[in-house]
Amino acid sequence: NGLSTTNNGNSVSNNNGVPAASNNTVSSDTNSVEKEETVFLSQRKILVLSISYFSTFTLIHSQTVDLLMQESGCRLEHPSATKFRNHVMEGEWDKAESDLNELKALMHSPSAIVRMKFLLLQQKYLEYLEDAKVLEALQVLRAELTPLKYNTERIHILSGYLMCSHAEDLRVKADWEGKGTASRTKLLDKLQTYLPPSVMLPPRRLQTLLRQAVELQRERCLYHNTKLDSGLDSVSLLLDHACSRKQFPCYTQQILTEHCNEVWFCKFSNDGTKLATGSKDTTVIVWHVDTSHQLKLMKTLEGHAYGVSYLAWSPDDSYLIACGPDDCSELWLWNIQTGDLRIKMSQSHEDSLTSVAWNPDGKRFVTGGQRGQFYQCDLDGNLLDSWEGVRVQCLWCLGDTRTVLASDTHQRIRGYNFEDLTDRNIVQEDHPIMSFTVSKNGRLALLNVATQGVHLWDLHDRVLVRKYQGVTQGFYTIHSCFGGHNEDFIASGSEDHKVYIWHKRSELPIAELTGHTRTVNCVSWNPVVPGLLASASDDGTVRIWGPAPFLDIQDTEGLNECCSMDS
Secondary structure, three states: OOOEEEEOOEEEEOOOOOOOOOHHHHHHHHHHHHHHHHHHHHHHHHHHHHHHHHHOOOOOOHHHHHHHHHHHOOOOEOHHHHHHHHHHHOOOHHHHHHHHHHHHOOOOOOOHHHHHHHHHHHHHHHHHHHOOOHHHHHHHHHHHHHHHOOOHHHHHHHHHHHHOOOHHHHHHHHOOOOOOHHHHHHHHHHHHOOOOOOOEOOOOHHHHHHHHHHHHHHHHOOOOOOOOOOOOOOOOOOOOOOOOHHHOOOEEEEEEOOOOOOEEEEEEOOOOOEEEEEEOOOOEEEEEEOOOOOEEEEEEEOOOOOOOOEEEEOOOOOEEEEEOOOOOOOEEEEEOOOOEEEEEEOOOOOOOOOEEEEOOOOOEEEEEOOOOOEEEEEOOOOEEEEOOOOOEEEEEEOOOOOEEEEEEOOOEEEEEEOOOOEEEEEEEOOOOEEEEEEOOOOOEEEEEEOOOEEEEEEOOOOEEEEEEOOOOOOOOOOEOEEEOHHHOEEEEOOOOOOEEEEEOOOOOOOEEEOOOOOOEEEEEEOOOOOOOEEEEEOOOOEEEEEOOOOOOHHHOOOOOOOEOOOO
16 A cells, blocks of 8 residues: 555565565554654653743743744644733733633633633723723623622622722732732633643643652652752752651760659650650659750759659640659649749549640640549649549540540540530550550541550541551550651650651651660650650660761761661
8 A cells, every 4th residue: 555664774565566564563563653652742742841841941042942842843832822821911801801712612611711701800800990990890890790690709809899999908908919910920820720731731830740759759758857848949850859867866966864763754845945854763854955956954853752754745835744653643733934843733642643634725734544533623733624433544635625535444545525524435446555645736646555566546537547567565654756847757665675766657667776775665756856856765864866967977986876777
């Protein structure tokens, strides 16, 4: 039939006496052609994206863009879309409305024409008002916008702008940039969402794809621990994003040795400027975090009759509550600014007050223990409410100021409402829940479960999300935490003397921090400084972990305890 195919410089004819290729060869050639056509289409799309970017790049002359389109045979948009774009940017609203009729046949959803027309007429109406052409604006409102019978609520709002006394008042009330390039560009961006990309390419499409690629790489980076910058100027597009392990808080920066016995608990303040540590030696030490992220002793709170096994900062960090072990019937409320004991609360010598949680309003707190006490109190220690017969292991107040979560001896977490005195089951485990903590948004709960390790639960859906591997958890009370930027990470102490860190979405640890010589009872991640982590241990020390120092970590004495996992 006179057709020929050329492949790699070799011509294979199929006419006038030349033997025809076998079926396998024809099939292979057909597949090859289809593959080349697919590649060609893909290349054309990339080229269109590039030309579209060049067209907005002020350093490239428009003639260069025209030449690229001419030589490649590509076009950025349909000619009707080009007319429409120009008429919108020039404020020629009647012509732009006429262009919509041409675009209607090219659209997947012709009903979108009404929405596009409404946006055009809204801009036209606002520009008339800004120019003080009230009669013309009123005509647009009555004769053009209202007959569309679309978004009547918005039309009522638009009619209210007729009362604006001057242009600035209009721009403020309408949240509008005013007549000109800025508002028309914004309008065009909205209009383009209704058009297929084959008709008009979405604005800044190449930048959008690059930004999505960078964000995906960051999400997949197990060590990314800084704020996500949505701009492209702060990243290199020439290399894939990858954070170094040395940027992660897995190197000992300080060892605090002021306690003279086991350290049972540690907790950073909500503003990240202080760290409180509680010990078997019956003292609470409050440390100040300076601007270089070094910790200095600020206050030592003494006078407790028992060891200090739990601490809770008030929402504004002005107060600190300390609880003791199982045989402790007292609770201490300290004024951190003065260092004075505000109250020592005890309802009965038979009580066991081992856990406490602040209500978000900062005016109330709840406390309880395993002997069946569960109280709500004010700042003066007055009993406001109580719940009988609940053997509390750990407590947390949700942000609704009404619901208190309590883990108990029945291997569950229940939600208790102190306003209507209702309760409901939220989490049920098969083994004792030794402690738990809740994410800032109240959605996730992190549980240390006896003999099982660390479990992540979704409190809204009431499902077990993930079981984290590696940690050694027996029947010791170990406190884990969320932390890092956006609370993307989870840290926990362990009975094998290590601190384990996981990325929230990965069951395997990304770091194992060594240095403690006995059980690590508690970890706390600084809520303001993502690269600062504290751990408290039975070895009597508190370790402060941070990124690797600038100096050679292996040649520095006292700082050779780092991530035990391979770099």
